[in-house]
Amino acid sequence: MNGPPTAGILAIGDELLGGETLDRNSAWISSRLAELGIGTGEHRTVGDDASAIAGAFAELRSRHGVVISTGGLGPTLDDCTRPGLAESLGEPLVEDAEALAHLEAWFTGRGRPMPVANRTQALRPEGAICLDNPHGTAPGLLVEAEAGGLVACLPGPPREMQPMFLEQVRPRLAVAGEAVGRTRLVHACGAGESDLAARLGELMAPGRTPQVGITASHGVVTARIRSRGRAADVESQLDRAAEEIERRWAPYAFGRDATTLASATAADLVAGGRTLAVAESCTAGMLGEMLVAVSGASSFFEGGWLVYSNALKTSQLGVPESVLERHGAVSEPTAALLAMAAASRAGTDLALSVTGVAGPTGGSEHKPVGTVFIGLCDRRDGPARVRRFRFPGDRDAVRRRSATSALAMLRLHIAGAGGTPLLWEWPE
């Protein structure tokens, strides 16, 4: 094999194959491998079936130097990764004395005798070693292969799997030669995917270095810039491309890589020493939830009101009943009054309000499902500004787009670009 090994990632579990549970582990592992310059060639998912698992291991090992599986290492009878790997290696399962001692100690430390079922977790294929699991009972498995390759089997729960990958698998992955692969992401919000793609033009041509692709999710559009080569060259190449994309995407571009719309907005608030409150009706906490997901939120976020009922809009934030009767709870005056009252009562510099028809019921001819008013009060500027939107999609999509658009409005306002047109805006 020339160049660095590629990776094949295998997720194991009937609940994944049946569609009841989403596999988040494969994406996480691929992200970590990309940081090491190891590209992922393939993700696969198979069920709790030892021969399907054995077949998948055999095919992936024949194509990829690095094979990593998650799931199927539990103590219950539907956990088949150990026998599946043993079958693909043509090796018997043997009991690992050290792993058994660890298991027994794990239960003793929690004041419980070890259930008999857990003893199977100390089995390993003869040529494999066991990986310690500090956060659960399931030990992992590791088989070293030629040319820096390996096969690793990790448990399914992310809080067990992730530290095992980082502490025990990653150090064993040899980075072949000087060539590394790197990815940089640039995110934007407030414009459509096709408009933003058009602004990139020739940057997206196939075969071009670096390679640029774009994707969209819940109103956030992301450019993925990739390149491969010597680390220093690659980094400066990606930096230049990211700067160019940010220039073309201004003022919608808000950050790179792990930056979220909420964390970018938070950083802008903190940089300006400004504080925020929210008044949420149809989103009912989604906006607050996104903001507080940012660690350190207490330095800019005071809190807010979930004014889901009309009674709370009036009693807590002083929206007069006459306004609700004449204009409705989903209206420009209501959104404006909610934002102003939230800023005033919380004593913050800024406040956002959201009131809309998330559906599936409650729409009317003039305010169909998806109609949402978002208010922004900046106490420096006087009365709140309100924008009207009509978002596509179901209840969940309308609520997510509402929260995202509120953050996009706030971020553009702080950047001095408060008049920028926004996607799905729908003036009366």
Add this chain to the structure above:
Amino acid sequence: MNGPPTAGILAIGDELLGGETLDRNSAWISSRLAELGIGTGEHRTVGDDASAIAGAFAELRSRHGVVISTGGLGPTLDDCTRPGLAESLGEPLVEDAEALAHLEAWFTGRGRPMPVANRTQALRPEGAICLDNPHGTAPGLLVEAEAGGLVACLPGPPREMQPMFLEQVRPRLAVAGEAVGRTRLVHACGAGESDLAARLGELMAPGRTPQVGITASHGVVTARIRSRGRAADVESQLDRAAEEIERRWAPYAFGRDATTLASATAADLVAGGRTLAVAESCTAGMLGEMLVAVSGASSFFEGGWLVYSNALKTSQLGVPESVLERHGAVSEPTAALLAMAAASRAGTDLALSVTGVAGPTGGSEHKPVGTVFIGLCDRRDGPARVRRFRFPGDRDAVRRRSATSALAMLRLHIAGAGGTPLLWEWPE
């Protein structure tokens, strides 16, 4: 091939393989196929590379009667599903006149000329037909195969893909013979996975009919019961098994299939004609967000307060500064006062409060990261009851467990089992 066909699901996109985006489409499609009695044998993900796509189609077609792909049908240069499928079929790409007319009409209807790049979306392998896409520009592709099998290529965005699957692919999937496969789920919250597994005992033995497996996610444990046979037999068999599991999991079991902890709690509130408000500190809207995700939430949910700062705890919900100074914002008295004030000010029968140390900073010796107090006020009963928890995991995990545990506390209280011990409870 005997019996009904199995399915292979292929997700296409560098953003999936690189780990930047989660593939949610494959799970959704597998769930829909399971309803038809078609089991999924394999999920795969490959990148935006025509020959990798061609190879995956060839392997999946050799193993599965039904092959469905998502993604790679866009107008940009990194979209390679059309050439990949053509290569695997050994057929040239031809332009579909009807699809081209549709595309042109789509843009005309939106008052824009069709960009030149979109013309590639009207290409199809010679033996394929185009599937209409009412919600976007990308037509799908369909190749009928022998024995009721087919290959279908659908676009990646779920709001385009899902209606195309339901309206154009599903009707073409022949259900072979009388045998159907069915899955029933039973969900529980408040006890650990291993404890709930132990209660199932022999029900989880391999080879047993119906087959039972269990999984856990964010504190919710799910039993997956599967069987296959004549529809009427299978349904009654699954019903009996679900009832037995609910009996063994009492009082933690809260619902089946698509029921969520929030929707089950909502149904209990509506059935009892009772109303709810929330006062959230560390969760900051997560609890409200989960409750309002249930359509019709206005019949039981009034709203609440995001009392993230101490100032709002005092000014909006009357927690005395002396209580905050003496006991702290993360304390039993604060949680009790927040819940009582929320019920009283919102005029609801019930209120939940959450205050805790979500981390990564803010922990102390006596209140380490993960320490959370949850208060429940039922105005029939007088003062609020507070439970103390110590949840494992990072900031996001602690906040999710907090919201989930608050709902579990409320649900058990309504069921008259308010004294039931809860997972991660940690009395002083």
